[in-house]
Amino acid sequence: MSANGEQNLEKGNQEYAASFTQGHLALPPSHKYAVLTCMDARIDPAAAFGIPLGAAHVIRNAGASARDAFRSIVISQQLLGTTEVLVVKHTGCGMLTFDNETAKGLVKKNKGEAAAKEVEDLDFLTFPDLEAEVKKDVEWLQSRAVEEGIRFTGWVYEVETGKARKVV
Amino acid sequence: MSANGEQNLEKGNQEYAASFTQGHLALPPSHKYAVLTCMDARIDPAAAFGIPLGAAHVIRNAGASARDAFRSIVISQQLLGTTEVLVVKHTGCGMLTFDNETAKGLVKKNKGEAAAKEVEDLDFLTFPDLEAEVKKDVEWLQSRAVEEGIRFTGWVYEVETGKARKVV
Numbered sequence: 001m002s003a004n005g006e007q008n009l010e011k012g013n014q015e016y017a018a019s020f021t022q023g024h025l026a027l028p029p030s031h032k033y034a035v036l037t038c039m040d041a042r043i044d045p046a047a048a049f050g051i052p053l054g055a056a057h058v059i060r061n062a063g064a065s066a067r068d069a070f071r072s073i074v075i076s077q078q079l080l081g082t083t084e085v086l087v088v089k090h091t092g093c094g095m096l097t098f099d100n101e102t103a104k105g106l107v108k109k110n111k112g113e114a115a116a117k118e119v120e121d122l123d124f125l126t127f128p129d130l131e132a133e134v135k136k137d138v139e140w141l142q143s144r145a146v147e148e149g150i151r152f153t154g155w156v157y158e159v160e161t162g163k164a165r166k167v168v
Numbered sequence: 169m170s171a172n173g174e175q176n177l178e179k180g181n182q183e184y185a186a187s188f189t190q191g192h193l194a195l196p197p198s199h200k201y202a203v204l205t206c207m208d209a210r211i212d213p214a215a216a217f218g219i220p221l222g223a224a225h226v227i228r229n230a231g232a233s234a235r236d237a238f239r240s241i242v243i244s245q246q247l248l249g250t251t252e253v254l255v256v257k258h259t260g261c262g263m264l265t266f267d268n269e270t271a272k273g274l275v276k277k278n279k280g281e282a283a284a285k286e287v288e289d290l291d292f293l294t295f296p297d298l299e300a301e302v303k304k305d306v307e308w309l310q311s312r313a314v315e316e317g318i319r320f321t322g323w324v325y326e327v328e329t330g331k332a333r334k335v336v
Contacts, residue, residue: 059207076207079265084172086177162185
């Protein structure tokens with residue numbers, strides 16, 4: 001039997017493909033920017049951040065971490081010509097609710113020693129303050145030599161209201 | 169003056185927030201799965217993969233790399249209870265078109281020595297064969313002790329047709 005995700009993909013994609021008309025879009029993003037946001041299930045970047053299909057790279061990870069996204073950001077700019085990055089973190093983020101010690105403890109308790117070993121050196125990149133973290137990530141990116149000439153802005157998206165506001 | 173991305177976000181979000189009714193959704197994904205796909209501008213996961221808002225984590229990076237997404241995948245499962253991962257790579261992926269040497273050469277040429285130094289140890293995680301890479305990533309995840317009990321499937325999404333097909 002198919003699981004939840006597989007069923008959603010098969011059904012959803014059948015409908016999507018049936019009316020798909022955008023097969024002509026080019027590889028490089030037409031609006032030359034990238035959005036970095038969280039993997040959180042409550043965020044639909046295309047809809048919530050007004051991104052037309054083909055317009056922008058969308059990078060997503062736990063917490064919208066700039067360090068974690070560094071490889072993708074460099075590729076977006078150096079190989080595919082984007083010149084602007086929007087960093088969008090959000091209210092109610094899971095990364096505000098735990099720390100490395102908690103995460104590693106959970107893995108050990110639930111999955112055992114071999115699993116704990118696999119995440120031993122992993123930095124889960126949690127953070128205690130949302131707006132401060134948006135600023136820190138934007139500043140970190142701005143301080144990279146490879147990011148010279150790129151435009152950065154930082155935002156908070158409210159999962160309770162659907163509103164995004166600029167922080168920096 | 170606002171740049172492209174900023175303008176899209178401001179205008180798009182104003183419309184989105186004006187009719188937003190989903191502020192009640194919970195942090196853990198309601199359908200308990202995660203989708204890992206590429207940052208490519210031509211992919212709209214919610215629409216193309218049938219993901220209702222709040223249902224699934226969506227992780228995106230250059231090439232839909234499982235290694236690059238490992239931190240997010242572990243958090244998705246250990247902290248937020250997901251039990252299924254769909255790995256979706258796509259036709260026409262930029263990661264099929266260059267290698268580490270090319271990328272590092274470009275950074276050095278365009279951005280100089282200090283920038284080259286910053287990406288010196290970076291593995292850009294490019295790959296030469298699409299379907300083989302889907303299988304490799306699924307196998308890599310399946311071989312982690314921390315991923316025991318998780319259901320994995322691997323897919324290719326065709327940017328030319330809007331169709332997704334299961335590979336593994």
